[in-house]
Amino acid sequence: MSTSSRPDVVHRRGKDTVKSWPLADRIAYYACWAVGIGLCLVAASLILFMLNKGLQYVSLDLIFSNPAVGSDQSQTGGFLAPLLGTFILTLLGTIIAIPLGVGTAVWIVEYGRPARLARAVESGIEVVAGTPSIVLGIFGLLLFSNGIFAFMSFRALGGAVGGRSFLTAGVMMSFIALPLIFTSTREALQQVPAQVREASYALGKTKWSTIRKVLIPTARPGILTGTALGMGRIAGDTAIVVILLGATMQIEKVGSAPLVSTLRGSGSTLTSYVYNNSPAGEGNAPQKAYAAAFVLLLLVLALNFGIDLLSRRTKKEIV
Amino acid sequence: MNSPTPLPPIKRIDPSRAPKVVDPRHDSLGAADAIAAAVAPGSSERVERMRIDDLSIAYGTKPAVRNVTLPVREGEVLALIGPSGCGKTTLLRSLNRLTELTDTAVATGSITLDGQNIHALEATDLRRRVSMVFQQPNPFPMSIFENVAYAIREQAARRPSKSTLAPLVREALEDAGLWDEVGDNLDHPALRLSGGQQQRLCIARALASKPDVLLMDEPCSALDPKSTEIIEELITRLREKVAIVIVTHNLQQAHRVGDNVAFMYLGELVEYGTVDQVFNAPRAERTQDYVGGVFG
Incomplete structure (x- = not known):
């Protein structure tokens, strides 16, 4: 092979x-470098600071005891109830939001007719996304105080x-x-190629079973990411909790039905607990x-x- | 007033270089009658499964298929050939009513399956009896097993159970010549198979509902030569079980796998006949020009 005829490649x-x-x-x-490193520094200092302060004060005792009324810091107990409150509220809000969010997305992407209604729904969701949570909270209070x-x-x-x-806080959440x-x-649905839908129709499947058996499973990683966020x-x-959850430190049940009494009752979450115990709140127990x-944070x-x-893992299962 | 500027001289096209335009309906060989006789019912001893009768399809005002009449017979491979945009894919997709997914598509004429108008059938039933393999392998993002099982299950139902489906899935994979390669790995994601395997999986999926007619839209154009060969052998084997209509750009492929060939141009059926007749003794001038490239 001769290379003499080739033009010289100059690196x-x-x-x-x-x-x-x-x-x-x-x-x-x-500037890009500086911003990137700066963000890393902010994240690192946040975590290190919380780690330092947190590890200093956190104890199993605090996690597994309920808040109590007392004149002395040693008597006011821990944050078991707020911790449970966070779990309940997060679960409740997510359980309500998933079918609504997924259903609306499926409708927009797979049906989307009439187009004007679809556009209206999309801007409606944008408005909700942009609404400050305290506004959602106060609106919820107004709404749910109705008979x-x-x-x-x-x-x-x-x-x-x-x-x-x-319940009311969960709905607004x-x-x-x-x-x-x-x-x-x-976005996950829009990324499913049209030929995959066509393949399903060509097998004699209805739109509905295509959505249920092909599209939603394919979009699952995207749905999970959105749910996590x-x-x-x-x-x-914090805002919705303070306004709509009642801000009682303990979980106060209403009625006697198991579960329902808790859901109808008031309580607190870790966020409202932090707010109340910080120097800004009433408790003034920064530790x-x-x-x-x-x-x-953890x-x-x-x-x-x-x-x-x-x-x-879901992605690995399907691709 | 200025004097008018002289017009530029008119450029005349050299007649020998002018594009050859032949209206297929009035071509010099008088092929139209012969072709009409060839597509007429009863022109073959084989059982006719589908009949396309005077079918025209337009997207909005743009016609894609014009007045096509064609029989689809059992035990035969019908190859649709023609240049890009000649309407062969549209014709194919109309056979299982996939054209209905395009809002602007308007069709006139009729298509029958075993004597029954396909519009009298539920689209979902029709598509199980007339199934389709696409140009790009398009397996679902699920396991190999689920890809085939999905085709058999009643809509979104979970039943029948896996143990009932297993023999059917195996049969379909064997028919598609894929069982030996994937039989031990049915739980693997289908998207991890090679392109050729994915396409055979799509064929297995299309065969799972035991269709009467199998439509193939350039099934090898995205595949390497080796996979193409495997699939062509498969098509030759499958024709015993199911009537096949295949669209192809590749004339050699039409020659290898086709029993009958239909040549389309600008939405019209220009030529129809057995593979030997179309390639060796084409009736229409347009066909001669087109298939001339094959052996010439």
Whole structure:
């Protein structure tokens, strides 16, 4: 083989270094680096700070005892009830949001007719996504204080409806998770190639069984990601808890039916516990606030990690 | 007033270089009558499963298929050939009413399956009896087993159970010549198979519902030569069980696997006949030009 006829290949190694770029490019390049490293530093310092403070104050005792009334910090107990409250509320909000979010996304992507209604629904969800949670909270309070919603919370002696309970807070919380679940499901569905749908129709399948058996399983990793993001947002939200959950430290049941009494009752979550115990709140017990915040952070991180793992595993099953 | 500028001289096309335009309906060989006789019912001893009668399909105002009449017979492979955009895929997709998925498609004329108009059938039933393999292998993102089982199950139902389905799935995979390669790994994701295996899985899936007619839309165009060979052998074997209609760009392929060949051009049926007749003694001039490239 002769190489003489070929034009010489010149590797201009070292020529295209950052130094040879125009000044504006170089500035932008280093700015990107700075921002990236800066974000890492913020995340690292947040976790290290919480680790430091948290590990200092957190104890099994604190996690497994309920808040109590006392004049001394040593008597006011731990945050078992708020921890449970976070679990209940997150679960409740997610359970309501998943069918709504997934259903709406399926409708938009697979049906989407009339087009005007589809557009309206999409902008409606954008509005919900952009609504500050305190507005959702106050709106929920207004809504659920109506007589017809008495079954969701409690009725005071005078006949006024409280409107505050795990149920009412859970419903409003679902609106926080809904846009996230909707968006990621919609994107996952849009990524399913048209030929996969066609293949299903060509096998004599109806649209509905195509959606159930092919499209939703294919979109599952996306649905899971959206759900994880939504759960994280619910677990971290404070405004709706303070307004709609009643902010009683203990879980106060309403009625005597098992489960339902808890759901109709009021309580607290880790976020409201942190708020109340921080120097800004009434308790003024920063150590407990730090400990609870630490546990909350761990929970949300573990949640993200777990769902990431799960969606990766589902992806592996199908691809 | 200025004097008018002189017009540029008119360029005349050299007649020897002018594109050859032949209206297939009035071509010099008088082929139309011969072809009409060939597509007429009763022109073959074999049982006719589907009949396309004077079918025209348009997307909006743009016609794709014009007045095509064709028989689909049992035990035969019908190869549809023709240049891109000649309407062969549209014709194929109309046979199991997949054209209905396109909102703008309008069809006139009739298609029958065993004498019954396909529009009198439920689309879902029709598509189980007239199943389809696409150009791109498109297995579902599920296991190999589930890909085939999905085709057999009644809509989204879980039943029949896995143990009832297993022999049927095995049969379909054997028919598609894939069992020996995947029989031990039925739980593997279908998307991890090679392109050729994926296409045979799609064939297995299409065969699972025991169809009367199998439609294939350029099933090898995305595959390597070795996989193409395997699938062509498969088609030759399958024709005993099921009537096959295959669309292909590849004239050699039409020659290898086809029993009858229909040549389409600009939405019209230009030529129809047995493979030997179409390739060796084409009746229409347009066909001569087109298939001339094969052996010439």
